[in-house]
Amino acid sequence: MTTLGVQLPGLDLKNPIMPASGCCGFGEELGNLYDLNQLGAIMIKAATSKPRFGNPTPRVAETPQGMLNAIGLQNPGVATIVAEKIPKLHAKFKDLPIIANVAGSAQADYVAVCDQISRAPGVSAIELNISCPNVAHGGMEFGVDPTAAFELTKACVNVSAVPIYVKLSPNVTDIREIAKAVAMAQPAGFTLINTLVGMRFDLTTRQAILANQTGGLSGPAVLPVALRLIHQVRSVCDLPIIGMGGVTCAEDVLEMIIAGADAVAIGTANLTDPFACPEIITALPAVMAKYHISSIESLIHERKGKLVK
Amino acid sequence: MTTLGVQLPGLDLKNPIMPASGCCGFGEELGNLYDLNQLGAIMIKAATSKPRFGNPTPRVAETPQGMLNAIGLQNPGVATIVAEKIPKLHAKFKDLPIIANVAGSAQADYVAVCDQISRAPGVSAIELNISCPNVAHGGMEFGVDPTAAFELTKACVNVSAVPIYVKLSPNVTDIREIAKAVAMAQPAGFTLINTLVGMRFDLTTRQAILANQTGGLSGPAVLPVALRLIHQVRSVCDLPIIGMGGVTCAEDVLEMIIAGADAVAIGTANLTDPFACPEIITALPAVMAKYHISSIESLIHERKGKLVK
Amino acid sequence: MIKDYTLTVTNQIEVADTIYELTLAGAITKDPIAAGQFVNVKIPNPAYILRRPFGIAEVNVAQGYIKLIYRVVGDGTQILAQLSKGATLNVLGPLGHGFPSEFLNQNADVLIIGGGTGLPPLYELSRRLYHEGHHLDIALGFPNKQRIFYEAKMSQFGHTMVSTDDGSYGLQGTIIDLIDQNFTDKSYQAIYACGPRGLELAVSAHFKGHPHAYISAEARMACGIGICNACVLHTTADTSGATNKKVCTDGPVFHINEVVL
Amino acid sequence: MIKDYTLTVTNQIEVADTIYELTLAGAITKDPIAAGQFVNVKIPNPAYILRRPFGIAEVNVAQGYIKLIYRVVGDGTQILAQLSKGATLNVLGPLGHGFPSEFLNQNADVLIIGGGTGLPPLYELSRRLYHEGHHLDIALGFPNKQRIFYEAKMSQFGHTMVSTDDGSYGLQGTIIDLIDQNFTDKSYQAIYACGPRGLELAVSAHFKGHPHAYISAEARMACGIGICNACVLHTTADTSGATNKKVCTDGPVFHINEVVL
Ligand SMILES: Cc1cc2nc3c(=O)[nH]c(=O)nc-3n(C[C@H](O)[C@H](O)[C@H](O)COP(=O)(O)OP(=O)(O)OC[C@H]3O[C@@H](n4cnc5c(N)ncnc54)[C@H](O)[C@@H]3O)c2cc1C
Numbered sequence A, B: 001m002t003t004l005g006v007q008l009p010g011l012d013l014k015n016p017i018m019p020a021s022g023c024c025g026f027g028e029e030l031g032n033l034y035d036l037n038q039l040g041a042i043m044i045k046a047a048t049s050k051p052r053f054g055n056p057t058p059r060v061a062e063t064p065q066g067m068l069n070a071i072g073l074q075n076p077g078v079a080t081i082v083a084e085k086i087p088k089l090h091a092k093f094k095d096l097p098i099i100a101n102v103a104g105s106a107q108a109d110y111v112a113v114c115d116q117i118s119r120a121p122g123v124s125a126i127e128l129n130i131s132c133p134n135v136a137h138g139g140m141e142f143g144v145d146p147t148a149a150f151e152l153t154k155a156c157v158n159v160s161a162v163p164i165y166v167k168l169s170p171n172v173t174d175i176r177e178i179a180k181a182v183a184m185a186q187p188a189g190f191t192l193i194n195t196l197v198g199m200r201f202d203l204t205t206r207q208a209i210l211a212n213q214t215g216g217l218s219g220p221a222v223l224p225v226a227l228r229l230i231h232q233v234r235s236v237c238d239l240p241i242i243g244m245g246g247v248t249c250a251e252d253v254l255e256m257i258i259a260g261a262d263a264v265a266i267g268t269a270n271l272t273d274p275f276a277c278p279e280i281i282t283a284l285p286a287v288m289a290k291y292h293i294s295s296i297e298s299l300i301h302e303r304k305g306k307l308v309k
Numbered sequence C, D: 001m002i003k004d005y006t007l008t009v010t011n012q013i014e015v016a017d018t019i020y021e022l023t024l025a026g027a028i029t030k031d032p033i034a035a036g037q038f039v040n041v042k043i044p045n046p047a048y049i050l051r052r053p054f055g056i057a058e059v060n061v062a063q064g065y066i067k068l069i070y071r072v073v074g075d076g077t078q079i080l081a082q083l084s085k086g087a088t089l090n091v092l093g094p095l096g097h098g099f100p101s102e103f104l105n106q107n108a109d110v111l112i113i114g115g116g117t118g119l120p121p122l123y124e125l126s127r128r129l130y131h132e133g134h135h136l137d138i139a140l141g142f143p144n145k146q147r148i149f150y151e152a153k154m155s156q157f158g159h160t161m162v163s164t165d166d167g168s169y170g171l172q173g174t175i176i177d178l179i180d181q182n183f184t185d186k187s188y189q190a191i192y193a194c195g196p197r198g199l200e201l202a203v204s205a206h207f208k209g210h211p212h213a214y215i216s217a218e219a220r221m222a223c224g225i226g227i228c229n230a231c232v233l234h235t236t237a238d239t240s241g242a243t244n245k246k247v248c249t250d251g252p253v254f255h256i257n258e259v260v261l
């Protein structure tokens, strides 16, 4: 056991850190800036069955210690992703586990994309995005309804060649209900949180800043909400959780693991600083030493020992 | 019509600004710092039927551009509030409309407190708090269930001598459902948002920082979420909305009105700067001039003209 | 009168390992400040919205400055430690109630008990009591030698002894050990203590029933002015909690019998 | 190579009403920078997490500095305007692609069209083209006299004329009026434009079909390096949107036929 390593279904992570989906493209640009083999894994941008341009611009707005995005799942479609994007990434960074993010507007789309993408070489797991707040149909619709979430997960688990992690929405009254329903479909684990729905308005035009009106809130502002949701899901379920939401430093990573996560994805921080992930990985050992944490696995074990259900 | 004045049921506001409940006590301490007659109104701390000590400490924790609180509705009980706190405030600041915040753990409590407090001299309106995330029973339980919220509101409206504004919870999958249900009980309006549920953990103890484990997130971090929820409620309902959540400056006030609010409460900003409310009131005219807003009422009218349902 | 003062850093020195003395000049000294009052300091970094409370360690009315002494324990104090001369700081204060001393007889015997960064408000208190002619015995506890500060400055005001948890300086032991071994031959008219919760509990137990034993309590605060209810303590008189005390406005100084720490 | 440079402010001056020229020294000039590339600047205030993109207005390799010119339009630029000498700034860059010019014949006739704060990257471009021996005509548009900057500096490189929207200086009218009235007697081998969307649309329409007419596009950005998809534009070739261009990595400079503004 190394100090930073974590073992999760399908994922042999050399450290718990991975860039979150939508905040690292398909690894091409970051891969020109640093060696992605340093990362625990990479969660590539959402794949849908057809190419999507996504929402009109402006697609981003700033908020206090956060940002709104309404990209709208822009992507070249699963065929191109499987034929070009993933092979290119895998060829360049052999040691990098790839987690493919799958989205759609109908269950059949999700199933088809999972089937296809789970067989792409280099793909170690799927992140099933049932929680995108920025598309008119699908996405969050599944994530807020326990029955739909269960059905969808089950269908995707059945067809996928790799473990499936279901990405949950924070925009629900009780995430435990959704998590319990999804768990019955036996996915490998969860990822959470996706973004909170928010808005900003322009005082001059008196209109929403985002062309899509609403967008997803991410960044440090959401950290306490992410920690709470991760803790809630952890309290009803033993499945692995890849946590995310507002993490910007090694301290935040450890706090998220204490809350209930087994690995941690970094989203918005990459947009502020493209070197955020390697910087956090480098910082982890010293911060762990400061808090007498001998390894990430030991921190996870310690939490498991303590957790009162 | 003055530049800053706003007329709402029961509330003749000289300006749209009021300190939010729980962030100004019963006006005693702020009243020693500045003349509260300057304020549009004041939303005093929650009243419950019996005195409440509230939650164990620590009750507050910091988050990026926000804070968590788990005060737990500490208050001396409605009898003392009506006998001592409100008369004292009203005697000192004759021109200040008082909005009494009412909470409880059962419908009967809410009704009894509304009955009593609505008859206290100086109380112009009630804020019905069905959204406190920091108590084990009641509070948010009502705010997340359309039927319970409707029943409770109706019972309180029936008994109250003053208009009732229902304070909605942001911790729901679809606030429009709740707002529509509550609107059927014919309250005077809404106030929103209450706090988002969040957590922080201490890396040394590996425990939640708050003794109550979870707390309510407030402050600038929640502004985009508040704007979205206010906009959503505005899109299904014409009732007046007193908006709140992360407002710290005159620009934020105007943005919240554009989003759908008719007046704006300031919570956490009072804790950072006790003079926040008068400072914002002083700043408003110049900021309004910058954006060519001749009066708050005109901005509200402009919004009504534009709003596509 | 409580105001949000803009004070100027005129000096900052590291008085011991991770412990800083910050001198702040400005109008705050124009109104009276009681020994034991505190200020709520805006961290000069907009990411932080909660102020940080610190006891007022020294008031110099003639020269128009106050001093704070703080230990770097987290982000806020880390940021304060980087301030250099000329920087400005928003400081809300003076807040709370100070140590009561109006009841003291002339030349009264007084015991001062300070643990670590509990010492700051006791410095100003000791300075005043000394100049009023009282006789001070002073017991100071620190975790270790590196963290000792203000020993010499306190010694000006009375017989001062030091203990350290690890014995690297002075007596090895707790402050109660120090008192038991060195400060038992007088009966003090007043005891004033400030330090970590453990120290305050021990002092409260040790001087139980003493009519004038005071501690200055700590609590996580938000507003510092009584409007948020973050900092409440149960009273010993009513543990049901219906009545209670706010550390920020009813304290931070309490009689040891008054509140449940 | 894109890096997150820590640059030092060596000068900041207000060159026109609300418009600032910021000189930043540091290692960023050690690698080649193309005229038309931009940087993504971290606002030195932790409340803001999105960087702000600015065109590189001047590169001085010998003395190791770059210049940015920006107008104060919101919080971020307001904060930048307060920076004084010696302050440091995190600057990600150089980003995007510059203005293509390798196709130019010797002593080519070139038209430069700059509107307001679109001018900065055109200054560096003009400087280079002039030193390479090309003949520049320069049309500059501003809202009014108070907002004019760099007229004299641009005049060094070629025949420069100015229009203002309100006629308070130069020709009263748009930049297209200026071009129609003053720059029609030559056929330019290349046109380079940068300015507000209106200007770029007008330039695109006016020079439709020109093989070498380029604009530098603006877009709300987050990452500036192609990982977030904030800044996309439809391509004229495929308005379905399946293919598209990112302003930050495919641009900011595009041929006028390439993208839908
Ligand atoms: C009335 C009073 C007087 C004080 N006087 C002094 C003094 O003179 N010298 C000194 O060094 N310290 C003093 N403290 C403690 C001091 O307030 C904290 O050490 C400081 O707030 C820590 O801030 P931070 O950002 O570095 O720590 P962080 O742990 O990052 O702070 C996070 C949050 O927790 C709060 N917090 C953390 N530790 C404490 C604590 N021990 N007490 C209260 N709140 C805490 C902070 O205020 C902040 O809201 C006093 C506390 C109180 C209540």
Ligand SMILES: Cc1cc2nc3c(=O)[nH]c(=O)nc-3n(C[C@H](O)[C@H](O)[C@H](O)COP(=O)(O)OP(=O)(O)OC[C@H]3O[C@@H](n4cnc5c(N)ncnc54)[C@H](O)[C@@H]3O)c2cc1C
Residues within 6 Å of the ligand: A061, A062, D038, D050, D051, D052, D053, D054, D055, D056, D069, D070, D071, D072, D073, D074, D075, D076, D077, D078, D117, D118, D120, D121, D217, D218, D219, D220, D221, D252
């Ligand atoms: C490639 C590129 C080059 C640029 N070069 C220059 C330049 O050389 N000089 C100059 O003055 N301006 C330039 N701009 C515009 C500049 O980025 C904005 O004026 C600046 O970001 C405004 O920041 P703010 O915080 O003051 O405004 P705010 O309105 O408070 O900013 C809020 C958010 O909106 C974004 N934003 C606001 N206005 C614009 C805009 N016009 N374009 C893109 N994003 C915007 C900000 O980046 C920020 O994310 C350029 C923009 C781009 C895309």
Ligand SMILES: Cc1cc2nc3c(=O)[nH]c(=O)nc-3n(C[C@H](O)[C@H](O)[C@H](O)COP(=O)(O)O)c2cc1C
Residues within 6 Å of the ligand: A020, A021, A022, A023, A045, A046, A069, A071, A073, A101, A129, A132, A167, A193, A194, A195, A217, A218, A219, A220, A222, A244, A245, A246, A247, A265, A266, A267, A268, A269, D228
């Ligand atoms: C610009 C942007 C694009 C995103 N795109 C996706 C996406 O395609 N699929 C997805 O599951 N999540 C997407 N997300 C959500 C992130 O993966 C992550 O869940 C969220 O941003 C919270 O983490 P953070 O606060 O670290 O950014 C996106 C987030 C941002 C900011």
Ligand SMILES: Cc1cc2nc3c(=O)[nH]c(=O)nc-3n(C[C@H](O)[C@H](O)[C@H](O)COP(=O)(O)O)c2cc1C
Residues within 6 Å of the ligand: B020, B021, B022, B023, B045, B046, B069, B071, B073, B101, B129, B132, B167, B193, B194, B195, B217, B218, B219, B220, B222, B244, B245, B246, B247, B265, B266, B267, B268, B269, C228
């Ligand atoms: C310390 C604290 C105590 C609060 N107590 C109450 C309360 O008693 N009743 C209530 O309805 N809301 C209470 N709130 C919520 C606020 O009234 C407000 O809805 C919320 O904080 C969002 O606004 P803000 O971001 O401006 O603080 C409290 C908030 C804080 C920070």
Ligand code: FES
Residues within 6 Å of the ligand: C220, C221, C222, C223, C224, C225, C226, C227, C228, C229, C230, C231, C232, C246, C247, C248, C249
């Ligand atoms: S800190 Fe707010 S009441 Fe004491």
Ligand code: FES
Residues within 6 Å of the ligand: D220, D221, D222, D223, D224, D225, D226, D227, D228, D229, D230, D231, D232, D246, D247, D248, D249
């Ligand atoms: S700004 Fe992120 S892709 Fe262009």
